[in-house]
Amino acid sequence: MDVEIVAIGNELLLGETVDSNSAHIGRRLADIGARLRRITVVGDDPPRLAAALREVRGRSRWVITMGGLGPTRDDLTREVVAEVLGRPLRVDPDQLAIVEEKFRRFGYAEMPAYNRSQAEVPEGARVIPNPHGTAPALVLDEDGFTLFVLPGVPAEMKALFEEAVLPELARAAGDGALVVRSRVVHTVGIGESALAERVDDLVAAAAPVEVAFLPHTGQVDLRLTVAGVPAAEADRLLERVARAMTERAGPWAWGVDGTTLAGALGTELQRRGWSLAVAESCTAGGLAAEITSEPGSSAWFVGGVVAYADRIKVSLLGVPAETVACYGAVSEETCRAMARGARERLEADVGCAVTGIAGPGGGTPEKPVGLVWLGVETPDGARTRKLAAPGSREAVRRRSALWALGMLLRAARGEPEP
């Protein structure tokens, strides 16, 4: 079951907008066992658009266009579709009422005349109202050819795709359709090659599930994909491999699919009845911000100190001035004292500290850019970890925050730090 996309808009060719719509559709088609075969991007240029539409009509059973349905002079998809398919434009009374009603609600006494074009549809088109905007989706049926005409604004495109396109394609594909499905097992605190070594035999035994390693800054995801089997079989296979991978990744695994690391940490901390405070130097708020990106984190997160200047480490966190003087701000000793200081000064059950050299300046041969100490102190005791983080200032900071969350999660689970 093959599908093509025609994406329309000068902004895509001038590079002002990246076409993320097509990737979204590609993923959703794979979910139902359909397959995106070609994407064609053209500008707001009637002859070139008409040529592209004639080509796809001669080649594919199912075609989706996106873009060019707005009210301005640039937006010519409606006219070109009407011409190529030989279906003159007619005002659709239902759609006209919808467009007029929207303008009344925006407080206009009368609708601008050029918005009337948004109520024009090629003869015989099915019209699907747009819940997020004025341009409806259109579906044009010919013998052995179906054209779905969608707006290009991502939120509108996605809503109309789910409502008007996907169900019809899924019906055509049928229940026994062979799908492509994926799940993602998340890890933090382990590099790509070390993780690959750890799960090596499982990767080989996973077939027909394929395992891809997706390294992000500070995290490595395992993407499990299975293709060419019916949906129920795909889900069963993926569940089995996701379980095996999670178990083998052990202390480094923190969740599957759409969960967040901060959310997983919050669940563990609440299970223990522990509150958390942080002390940050190089991440400078990035760890606290990541934690509090989780709604409801105020139930277990107390607050923190951003101790960017060394004197703040002493004055607000109670790190002994001699510790900083003797060992330096970036040292295991200072890190340990910062974690304790966060725990004591903010009266929390758990304290976590990050101190390091994010760069680009500030490195020395003994303490190079990317050297970071992480520390955690809980009612069970204290632990530290040294990190040699590669990459840019932002990469060092991001990795440090995420690895600190991983350390906290292991401590809350009662697992030793490997």
Add this chain to the structure above:
Amino acid sequence: MDVEIVAIGNELLLGETVDSNSAHIGRRLADIGARLRRITVVGDDPPRLAAALREVRGRSRWVITMGGLGPTRDDLTREVVAEVLGRPLRVDPDQLAIVEEKFRRFGYAEMPAYNRSQAEVPEGARVIPNPHGTAPALVLDEDGFTLFVLPGVPAEMKALFEEAVLPELARAAGDGALVVRSRVVHTVGIGESALAERVDDLVAAAAPVEVAFLPHTGQVDLRLTVAGVPAAEADRLLERVARAMTERAGPWAWGVDGTTLAGALGTELQRRGWSLAVAESCTAGGLAAEITSEPGSSAWFVGGVVAYADRIKVSLLGVPAETVACYGAVSEETCRAMARGARERLEADVGCAVTGIAGPGGGTPEKPVGLVWLGVETPDGARTRKLAAPGSREAVRRRSALWALGMLLRAARGEPEP
């Protein structure tokens, strides 16, 4: 001067990768006055790729392909190009030496046989070595048709595009080529429609420069674009409009093109010889993290307190417990006391505070989600600002942090808060 792209890879059609390469090329072509006319995306599928190559060869003078040059069985671009252009593959001795050398450096005694394919090139192709990988770029010349064959990995594609493609296209376009160029004027602290009203007459007078409003969370950028004029003329026109817009946007404007808001703030604070400390509740480290994303910010940024729990506002920032009790944690009075506390407790010249309700829970009829107070205290005095931030938890937090930076910038410039 029209150019086409053929992007190759199953990952693009399955939606695993978004094609950002094409947008990059579109922008760079506009810079030299060439124009991207069509993008075709196909999978790792020889018949479909061959069909696409035959089409573009019959249609366009200049074509760029990306992807499918790796060493694995999927990577078939070389073979298909050779077949479509009728140029048998030959081992290129220089390229073979490069590939073998790379494998020696990686510590392999011998190169895997299938990597030999990376040294095969269609007869008569120009071969441009890849500084970041093993697959070279290939240029194939026919009478009235030039095909540039690039790898798909973005870093490799970009480097080879700059080296092998752009100079040749720029030469062909010539000096008098009519370019498309843009500049961006950044603002913060003002909404899109208020800004539009403020600069309305300048937008009308800017022609042939076109002005677009690009709203991001917490910021509105003005993108100035001029098309269809020679490069020097474009730069002159853009400079004039950028100046006029900056002046008119007044207290809300903070920079042009690639500068950062934190960098602009740092410059002003250093001019005043002022250091900065922050007190954050709802942004919870996001403001400090944004500030310290700027390298060298340790010269003027001291640190901060993330006072997520109310008791931290009292214990670490010295906010009177009665103030929190009487007015609430989200109030002008508490915000003012937090800014003072940051300044005094962290011994900085300037204190800045953010306290608000980021949601999704926690709102009341009197204090709804999105209500945020911002406060700044400097040696010149104190100021506060109330913000009704729309959108998600992340949007409220992001807008609050950026508007606080804007307030700090105005205070450091000695401008009144409008």
